[in-house]
Amino acid sequence: MDCDLRPYQEEVVQAALRGENSIIWLPTGGGKTRAAVYITKKHLETTANAKVAVLVNKVHLVDQHFAKEFKPFLGSTYRITAVSGDSNEKDLFGCLVKASDLVICTAQILENALINMEEEKHVELTDFTLLVIDECHHTQKESVYNKIMGRYVEKKVRKEGNLPQILGLTASPGTGGNKQLDKAVEHVLQICANLDSVIVSTKNFIPVLQKVVPRPKKQYDIVEKRALDPFGDHLKAMMWMIHEFMPSTVSRSLREMGTQEYEADVVELEKEGVKNENRLIAQCALHLRQYNDALLINDTVRMVDAFRGLDEFYNSRKTRLLDGTDIFLQGLFDENSVELKQLASNALYENPKLTQLQCTLQQEFNNENSRAILFSKTRRGTHCLLDWVNSNPELQRVNIRAGILTGAGTGANHMTQNEQKETITRFRTGILNLLISTSVAEEGLDIPECNLVVRYGLLTNEIAQQQASGRARAVNSVYSVVAEEGGREMRRELTNEYLEDLTARAIDQVQQMSPREFRLEISKLQQIAVMTRIEAERKKNERKQHYSPGQVQFQCRDCFLPVCSGEDLRTIENTHHVNINPEFERHYRAGVQVVLEKSFEDWEPGRLISCRNCGKEWGMEIKFRRVVILPCLKIKSFSLKTPEGKSTPKKWKNVEFQVKEFDFLADMSTHFPDLDLDE
Numbered sequence: 001m002d003c004d005l006r007p008y009q010e011e012v013v014q015a016a017l018r019g020e021n022s023i024i025w026l027p028t029g030g031g032k033t034r035a036a037v038y039i040t041k042k043h044l045e046t047t048a049n050a051k052v053a054v055l056v057n058k059v060h061l062v063d064q065h066f067a068k069e070f071k072p073f074l075g076s077t078y079r080i081t082a083v084s085g086d087s088n089e090k091d092l093f094g095c096l097v098k099a100s101d102l103v104i105c106t107a108q109i110l111e112n113a114l115i116n117m118e119e120e121k122h123v124e125l126t127d128f129t130l131l132v133i134d135e136c137h138h139t140q141k142e143s144v145y146n147k148i149m150g151r152y153v154e155k156k157v158r159k160e161g162n163l164p165q166i167l168g169l170t171a172s173p174g175t176g177g178n179k180q181l182d183k184a185v186e187h188v189l190q191i192c193a194n195l196d197s198v199i200v201s202t203k204n205f206i207p208v209l210q211k212v213v214p215r216p217k218k219q220y221d222i223v224e225k226r227a228l229d230p231f232g233d234h235l236k237a238m239m240w241m242i243h244e245f246m247p248s249t250v251s252r253s254l255r256e257m258g259t260q261e262y263e264a265d266v267v268e269l270e271k272e273g274v275k276n277e278n279r280l281i282a283q284c285a286l287h288l289r290q291y292n293d294a295l296l297i298n299d300t301v302r303m304v305d306a307f308r309g310l311d312e313f314y315n316s317r318k319t320r321l322l323d324g325t326d327i328f329l330q331g332l333f334d335e336n337s338v339e340l341k342q343l344a345s346n347a348l349y350e351n352p353k354l355t356q357l358q359c360t361l362q363q364e365f366n367n368e369n370s371r372a373i374l375f376s377k378t379r380r381g382t383h384c385l386l387d388w389v390n391s392n393p394e395l396q397r398v399n400i401r402a403g404i405l406t407g408a409g410t411g412a413n414h415m416t417q418n419e420q421k422e423t424i425t426r427f428r429t430g431i432l433n434l435l436i437s438t439s440v441a442e443e444g445l446d447i448p449e450c451n452l453v454v455r456y457g458l459l460t461n462e463i464a465q466q467q468a469s470g471r472a473r474a475v476n477s478v479y480s481v482v483a484e485e486g487g488r489e490m491r492r493e494l495t496n497e498y499l500e501d502l503t504a505r506a507i508d509q510v511q512q513m514s515p516r517e518f519r520l521e522i523s524k525l526q527q528i529a530v531m532t533r534i535e536a537e538r539k540k541n542e543r544k545q546h547y548s549p550g551q552v553q554f555q556c557r558d559c560f561l562p563v564c565s566g567e568d569l570r571t572i573e574n575t576h577h578v579n580i581n582p583e584f585e586r587h588y589r590a591g592v593q594v595v596l597e598k599s600f601e602d603w604e605p606g607r608l609i610s611c612r613n614c615g616k617e618w619g620m621e622i623k624f625r626r627v628v629i630l631p632c633l634k635i636k637s638f639s640l641k642t643p644e645g646k647s648t649p650k651k652w653k654n655v656e657f658q659v660k661e662f663d664f665l666a667d668m669s670t671h672f673p674d675l676d677l678d679e
């Protein structure tokens with residue numbers, strides 16, 4: 001198949017065709033990937049021993065780029081391999097790269113292969129002659145892209161040769177949260193430095209581009225503030241009772257109920273409670289967070305959705321009341337649940353945002369060929385909205401057929417990759433005409449052109465906003481923002497519009513710099529980045545040596561029961577933390593079997609595990625090489641007792657002692673005392 005480019009695409013590929021490192025900046029729908037295919041083709045044709053890697057940041061993009069772009073144009077001439085995290089082939093990545101001209105994979109797979117020293121699995125950056133980086137604005141801070149490019153930049157600063165050419169693709173580098181032009185310029189320069197690239201955009205063909213990628217009509221569907229909210233008021237009254245149950249100094253420090261700020265406050269409060277082993281405060285804080293969640297849900301979807309969340313929470317803990325605090329909290333809910341349920345079912349006081357949303361949808365779907373996407377903030381929100389659509393007679397009358405699209409993952413509410421694919425296919429073929437989605441569809445997903453994009457109760461940055469609006473590509477399409485008058489969502493939307501414009505001005509300023517000035521600036525930033533990274537690495541190693549593993553005791557986060565020592569822990573594949581002490585078994589209870597779509601080389605999932613004393617969920621079993629069952633622990637479910645007091649690390653990488661790597665023979669000898677495994 002011929003790969004013909006539009007004039008503006010021709011313009012932006014020139015730097016790359018000269019062999020320069022470059023970032024292509026084109027809006028969603030402008031054909032960035034096609035431009036990359038063109039560059040890759042020329043590169044393969046003209047470079048001796050060429051080898052190309054196309055890196056993506058989301059698993060579903062591997063197949064999408066392979067099937068829709070690279071294979072049709074290059075598949076008959078070159079050996080192309082697509083590797084995603086779900087395939088077993090990733091384990092022999094080194095061999096695959098040797099046997100291919102072009103590899104398409106997630107950045108994480110390349111990163112793993114760069115670290116892994118086994119010959120069949122290992123690759124070097126210098127094995128490639130061209131690296132294509134999709135959605136390259138993520139190349140910053142601790143992202144996988146930036147880890148890979150960090151290595152590249154370090155090699156460059158050390159003047160090591162044979163580095164591949166870099167081609168970055170983005171619809172917007174963003175301003176990095178900055179609202180001033182000079183800071184936005186710094187951000188764009190930093191992205192350029194991280195990718196060691198210039199940034200190119202069309203200068204001569206802007207009208208052509210605007211014709212190919214029409215901007216949707218923006219429409220603000222503004223809702224007045226809810227006048228009466230007896231359900232929400234009742235929740236707040238219950239929260240006041242919990243406040244009164246706690247020492248008065250504590251509750252006075254909390255900000256306004258029903259806000260993100262309140263959530264942040266009670267999250268802190270729970271940590272304080274755990275650190276001081278004050279179960280009353282820790283548990284009250286935990287429950288207040290549930291109530292606050294209910295208020296937030298009440299603010300976006302239906303009252304019944306808010307009630308259901310609380311009801312499920314209390315039902316799951318009914319049978320495990322450890323002390324007076326538990327009895328008080330459970331009692332408070334039980335006494336009020338009937339009234340709450342009644343209030344929730346009174347349609348008179350329902351959320352006015354939903355009424356507006358109904359209007360917006362009805363209007364669009366009067367046209368029976370319409371297709372729309374509704375973006376909502378949380379996975380839970382999407383499920384509530386689907387339920388609402390399906391039970392709303394007005395929306396059923398205009399024949400809305402809705403489906404959910406959320407991120408792929410392993411949790412209970414996550415979709416699998418196949419389910420994602422299936423949903424998109426059903427949307428494309430018209431079986432579904434409304435997708436209710438979290439931000440996953442904002443970026444990169446190949447979704448048919450839509451007539452309507454609705455952002456409902458959503459707060460994201462300017463990059464996500466721009467990509468969402470890029471989904472409304474049909475002629476005369478509408479981009480609607482349903483939000484409360486003067487509310488946060490509305491303010492954020494307006495800020496993002498301003499930031500989108502600021503991004504364009506910042507890029508323009510960077511492009512105006514003389515090549516010499518630009519190179520000097522970039523090289524300065526790169527040297528700083530290398531030094532910063534070395535220093536961070538040193539600090540990280542220092543932190544790991546702060547305590548010896550034996551000095552750290554693990555306690556259950558909810559009931560403070562001491563359960564194991566840091567010495568009992570080992571890591572598997574550098575990420576999973578398992579307890580190898582057979583004694584540990586008496587502390588937990590195993591529940592339902594965990595199902596993961598992915599498969600792993602050395603292990604498979606077992607059952608969920610939880611605290612035998614209080615029922616707190618701790619993690620899951622891992623069946624290692626089908627021989628032993630090891631409990632794998634989530635750090636968030638524990639608090640750590642150290643010689644300098646208690647701590648509640650959020651991630652395993654923040655613990656201040658070294659966890660040894662799992663050694664099957666040495667570590668398992670205690671499990672099989674009759675065998676001499678060391679022989």
Ligand SMILES: [Zn+2]
Binds near residue numbers: 556561613614615
């Ligand atoms: Zn416990």
